[in-house]
Amino acid sequence: MTPAQVEALLAEVAAGQITPESALRRLRHLPFEELPFARVDHHRHLRQGQPEVVFCAGKTVPQVLTICERLAEHAGSFLGTRATEEMAAALRARFPEVEWNPLARTVHLPPRPSPRPPTGDILVVSAGTSDLPVAEEAAVSGIAFGHRVERLVDVGVAGIHRLLSEGERLSEADVLIVVAGMEGALPSVVGGLVRRPVIAVPTSVGYGASFGGLAALLAMLNSCAAGVTVVNIDNGFGAAAAASRILAQ
Amino acid sequence: MTPAQVEALLAEVAAGQITPESALRRLRHLPFEELPFARVDHHRHLRQGQPEVVFCAGKTVPQVLTICERLAEHAGSFLGTRATEEMAAALRARFPEVEWNPLARTVHLPPRPSPRPPTGDILVVSAGTSDLPVAEEAAVSGIAFGHRVERLVDVGVAGIHRLLSEGERLSEADVLIVVAGMEGALPSVVGGLVRRPVIAVPTSVGYGASFGGLAALLAMLNSCAAGVTVVNIDNGFGAAAAASRILAQ
Amino acid sequence: MTPAQVEALLAEVAAGQITPESALRRLRHLPFEELPFARVDHHRHLRQGQPEVVFCAGKTVPQVLTICERLAEHAGSFLGTRATEEMAAALRARFPEVEWNPLARTVHLPPRPSPRPPTGDILVVSAGTSDLPVAEEAAVSGIAFGHRVERLVDVGVAGIHRLLSEGERLSEADVLIVVAGMEGALPSVVGGLVRRPVIAVPTSVGYGASFGGLAALLAMLNSCAAGVTVVNIDNGFGAAAAASRILAQ
Amino acid sequence: MTPAQVEALLAEVAAGQITPESALRRLRHLPFEELPFARVDHHRHLRQGQPEVVFCAGKTVPQVLTICERLAEHAGSFLGTRATEEMAAALRARFPEVEWNPLARTVHLPPRPSPRPPTGDILVVSAGTSDLPVAEEAAVSGIAFGHRVERLVDVGVAGIHRLLSEGERLSEADVLIVVAGMEGALPSVVGGLVRRPVIAVPTSVGYGASFGGLAALLAMLNSCAAGVTVVNIDNGFGAAAAASRILAQ
Amino acid sequence: MTPAQVEALLAEVAAGQITPESALRRLRHLPFEELPFARVDHHRHLRQGQPEVVFCAGKTVPQVLTICERLAEHAGSFLGTRATEEMAAALRARFPEVEWNPLARTVHLPPRPSPRPPTGDILVVSAGTSDLPVAEEAAVSGIAFGHRVERLVDVGVAGIHRLLSEGERLSEADVLIVVAGMEGALPSVVGGLVRRPVIAVPTSVGYGASFGGLAALLAMLNSCAAGVTVVNIDNGFGAAAAASRILAQ
């Protein structure tokens, strides 16, 4: 509700077209339903074909099922991350069209009909095969958010030529999500090769002084490639959400 | 040098138009000067009116002066971050048109003539007055990168209504840089209010269990607002560089 | 035993009403049973209808059963936290009136008859559904301590309007317990909205750079809302105990 | 502005008593000035004789002077924490009645006339002489917030009898602020002796494995005395603010 | 082998009583078998009735059995720490006289006949019931090292009078081992009450900001009671070994 709309409402009251009581009712819900930025936010999903998202870790199978049923009913689609095989089976029994990606641990009910063609090119780059679950979570989420997604896998910095030979693909993407564990050096190298936004995702892959992904996280925060940004360890979904904020401009 | 250009070069050799030796000379420098993504990167600054950047911390005044002279000669402009007052004085003695921002600790020699009108709206939001140096570094850098920049200051989460009353400004920006120390909560709140990219900058403002900005950094990495990304503690410049990657699309 | 009481005792000795030996016996146990502050402490539970509390984690089922039997016999009631379902079953077989809250993981035997009507209004605010077990531990403990408890759930800072629309409930509570994991920003926002005591409880909810609740803990300790205090990670019971110290004034 | 007041305003519009434009003007500022909890918050200082507070660390002398002048003009009083001797001198030159406590590093301009008699008894307990600056910051702040404050000093746990001999004073306070560095054990002992709220303040006093107060902070968060709450390291002011929230009930 | 003994050996060679070769053989093993301090060390166990010790954690049942058989054969006794119930069963099947303490997780084969009466009084003080496994490991180890051991349990600092009422027992011990988790305050209080050596053992008991015993460890290292020393987290055995070094003087 823009100031103009509030003034119009008040004019209606002044003109006796609506009662003060019903105006009050509308103004009352204003703080969280009607402010311009909030309302836009609230309706964004449907308008853009984006699914509501459920973080399944730590929830029971019935809880996940109930939440997803409500979302399917309300929004016509959903995306579940960190889902177990058991959750996936329960959801597919209920929604046969659910897409289960066991590597990414995602369950996705795409909207029917597809609301619009995908927009924007996301390239998900990952360093090692152990980083693939996080990379796939980013990729599946990016698709669910309505974007085109390509993958570039196994291009760790210890074999730098494999990465360099893909220069064209790197430079053609609109947004790059770069996933790496261990020393987390890949986003710095990629960030030096391209002009586009680079979102770095540290993974908990590693052992010993990896400290559950802390080594990669710190490396990425200290990247010498200016303008690389970072999300939480293993947060492939968050990287896709950030990419979608960029592409939805 | 695109594959087509290489093929053309080889055709010239085949046609006897250039000698193998001079072709070799050109191919030799290829890996770091001529690859499509690298060359673009190299020339980006001039084409887009962006300055070369010098991180002044830990350098001597003569070193900074020498580097900036070379950049001014080569690129016609420069941006220095983490500069001291002494460095600023030395640079202004040499380049009278240098802009010195003592709060941001930046020295900026803008290109003459200005290469193009600024593009994209960056909103730099900061939580407390002590966060201003970092916020200003982001703002000055954003301007130097060729963008429009607005500031929104002193909107900490403990006085949430001040932030909410600025909803319109928040939702109108193309990219938001959100700067906060202490508990680092501001990016989560802002990220929930807008659809646009939010780049969070933790600051080292605080004491005790702030641990030099670690508290704010961890809070931002764990943001419950999906798609918020994070740069290093106090890295206002890096946030502006990330914003510029987004806006330069 | 106040100084006046000690003097009275000594007067009885002087008057030959009790022997030095029996006076000695009473004085001997004085340090931990009879000092004014300690005795008050000791009898507080019965007088105020508060249960004795057992931290069940790391104990065997028989150990918990034995301890609770002794407490029931002695005090007529008990509260067990971090109880397992197996412990709950064993206790309910023995005390049919035990209340088992599987979400809070608490077992509570309320005193019969109820010693007095509950006093003071505690509002337990929680950010996400995963924070509910800790929030419920706080709520059940607050009730067991003899207070009125209300819940306000799922009001995370990324959807700030939901929280703001509850302003009245927030400002009507006597004490607020604010439970949040991830970035731990909620207590700062709530602390800025109300004048009453705010007790922040970080939870271990999250992953990666949450580091088992460290991120939320540090954020809460660095809260920019003056006067917010903090208890240990996941310590819903401790927050309720702190609230009870405030309300028992 | 309560719903009733909004309805009244709308009725005035409906009755043509005020124009829609002026109603809009009032509604516009509503989110941060007129919500019931916010407005109360905003006017609390004047009504209760509490000063506005300035955190002086990291500010220049002129900045502190300017801010304090505005506060004195607006609210008739102020409290500055973490002030330097130079700041104190500048403020006393401007406001002769400013009280400068060099141990607490506070500058306090009390309101004239004193708005009401002080309420509530705060006891500030400190472990060692090196903890005194933090304890004094808490004490001065508590007085500035309008409460009675007593001090109990040098009662470290290694000489437990000195503490125990003060049992009466401990049990008579309404709120206890317990300040300790090194191993941070004092709040646990005090918390076991009294029924009243205990706010623990870790200090950065110590060396080596004290890690700047981390040892004391962790100890206090793990206190075995149920219901002890904790504020940030060295945050004497925050402890007083928390005490004031409790006493202002 | 003292210098005198070496000289005697050389004199035998000079006198032709032994050959250079056999002298060489003896000198060769000198560095680790014959130096005065090393030999004494090597034979200490048998002479003093002390058992050889096996740290069972991470070993298989057959490995533990084999090692213990060799020790029993060689030294007539052994002490195993961190043993599982399965290890205990296997050892008792082989050595019926093995003493299995399931709380301490120790297996002890005492020497037969007992080599000498126990010496020195160790008092093992523990804060909470959850600290008992570590306290018992210390107690059993102290007995196995040939000392008298008494226990004082459940004397946490939140109920300080219970500890103070045991002043006599505290002051009568030759060495005190003080075991505590959570905030680790007990050794400081005990250290202030007695003149004798106090060995502090932090335990991993606790949750959240206990960080696996780190809070208690740091607290003990920062003890304000001068002369308290600390061993590793949960290292009851090490505390007993330190006590034995003191008592064996």
Place this chain on the structure above:
Amino acid sequence: MTPAQVEALLAEVAAGQITPESALRRLRHLPFEELPFARVDHHRHLRQGQPEVVFCAGKTVPQVLTICERLAEHAGSFLGTRATEEMAAALRARFPEVEWNPLARTVHLPPRPSPRPPTGDILVVSAGTSDLPVAEEAAVSGIAFGHRVERLVDVGVAGIHRLLSEGERLSEADVLIVVAGMEGALPSVVGGLVRRPVIAVPTSVGYGASFGGLAALLAMLNSCAAGVTVVNIDNGFGAAAAASRILAQ
């Protein structure tokens, strides 16, 4: 592809011996296949009888089997580290000549025929029996890399004479890999005894303040023996790879 080779290629184009198109094809793959350092790197394994290496942790049995089959086919040998017993069984069913070392958790298919006699003497020194799995991983890897390997076990610094008596073996090795957990002191002592390269491997052996090997890691990084280098916690394979880089000179 050396510059000379590129020039030769270009000369062939100039002479019309090959077409520009086919020259382009060869140059295109140049960055990662033909650079002198990269090609050498690529062919090193076969030339030197070194196996390709698979880090098996976190992979499924079929994944490991598939990867090893491809390696066996391509290179005639492989080395798998962090293998489970189940993986070993599957691989031995497929390749009867696979060597399974359950202590080191390695599976090794040696090349047939053996490509050359082993070179260089690696001595793997380990402190305690619990460090053996890591020491064995280093030993098996060293053998697989084509070197002679000897072991020196159970020479912890608390029994320093056992280590000193092995001075000759220590000083005869070409490279020493020193494996230790707990306080990680062994590499410093060994580094002071020998002139040769010492590679320190911290292990996660220990408990409490070992923090998963952090204590040993920090100790080794701070070694007072100049020139000791360190690899990641538990990284026996990495130490062998470093030794092989030294010996392959």
Place this chain on the structure above:
Amino acid sequence: MTPAQVEALLAEVAAGQITPESALRRLRHLPFEELPFARVDHHRHLRQGQPEVVFCAGKTVPQVLTICERLAEHAGSFLGTRATEEMAAALRARFPEVEWNPLARTVHLPPRPSPRPPTGDILVVSAGTSDLPVAEEAAVSGIAFGHRVERLVDVGVAGIHRLLSEGERLSEADVLIVVAGMEGALPSVVGGLVRRPVIAVPTSVGYGASFGGLAALLAMLNSCAAGVTVVNIDNGFGAAAAASRILAQ
């Protein structure tokens, strides 16, 4: 005041020999002056010729002077640690017989006449020359506590033979204080060579991954030599106090 003494006092009351009032007065001060363990503690200094101790760091010169004057008056001696040269000068101007040790940063006023001959042999062993200030603080404190102290310097583990050649001195000491920074390995080696108590003192000597002494501290807590105990980083005084507790038996 023993139970017998309390009974005697009560008998005097019963016999009318003293009034209840004066008995009350005596009993009142009992908790901290008269309990057997506390009184002993209080008078220990004078009886044993031990000085009162002042931790000078963070105190002003006048504060140190005032405290020391009171101690000299009351106890006839004092020991100040972490003193500055300025403090030493002020104290020597006031007490010409004060002993100032600039390396140890100690000021010591020995009692006159010396109360008794020193008892017990403390050997202070230090690894490097940079560890000497801490080692000297331990040595001077040990002397001030009334013990014989010898030093063994520069016997780091990287030159192990220098240490081993001092085997006799090591094995003759009653208590060993072992001071080391960097990797902190020395106490483990010494602990393996002697049977006597070994008190390890980590120092903050080092840089980088020493993290202010953390590396040495962790190493010492993880010592493989059973029975080594540890005090805080740089706490030479604490180690001497612990040694004195052992020797005062």
Place this chain on the structure above:
Amino acid sequence: MTPAQVEALLAEVAAGQITPESALRRLRHLPFEELPFARVDHHRHLRQGQPEVVFCAGKTVPQVLTICERLAEHAGSFLGTRATEEMAAALRARFPEVEWNPLARTVHLPPRPSPRPPTGDILVVSAGTSDLPVAEEAAVSGIAFGHRVERLVDVGVAGIHRLLSEGERLSEADVLIVVAGMEGALPSVVGGLVRRPVIAVPTSVGYGASFGGLAALLAMLNSCAAGVTVVNIDNGFGAAAAASRILAQ
């Protein structure tokens, strides 16, 4: 002294050629002067033209001067690291031929005449200009140890082509010392390009989440390039010492 030499000595005793007393005298000093590995170590410096090394940080100018005078007298040369300009001036006044490198903070007195031509090629690679002091410390130390040293500067991973264009120089070195701060990615990339030993040196260059070099240190320990080893943060000297151990084979 080899076993053969000891046997020969004993034979001389048996033959009456030397007395038992003088044999004893020689055997007595054996543990630290005569063992084969120790003696070799002791004389290594002179034989190989290597200087004795002084770590100057934390020493006074007179201390450094005294130590260096003794070394010059004894060994004819010395190397001082972490020297201040004042130390350098004092040393050059005394030894005019001392070489002072202000960037590396080293003072070097080369032996006269030079004992032998340098051996082995060390390549010191550094990422940024701020890493140069550490890189220079490594380079100067490598030269002082008697090796040829080349530098490759400013080849950070964000501009990967600059590094790749130096492939030949990288692959020609015998040992590579790779110095990098911030994200510490350079050793992984270099380690993937060359077969030779790579010694990684993290630097404390950076700010914020660099945590004094911790980020770079962890990254290097987690390097995905097998066989990269790591030394302490900023330890350029240690890297050169490790390189010298490798080259001195």
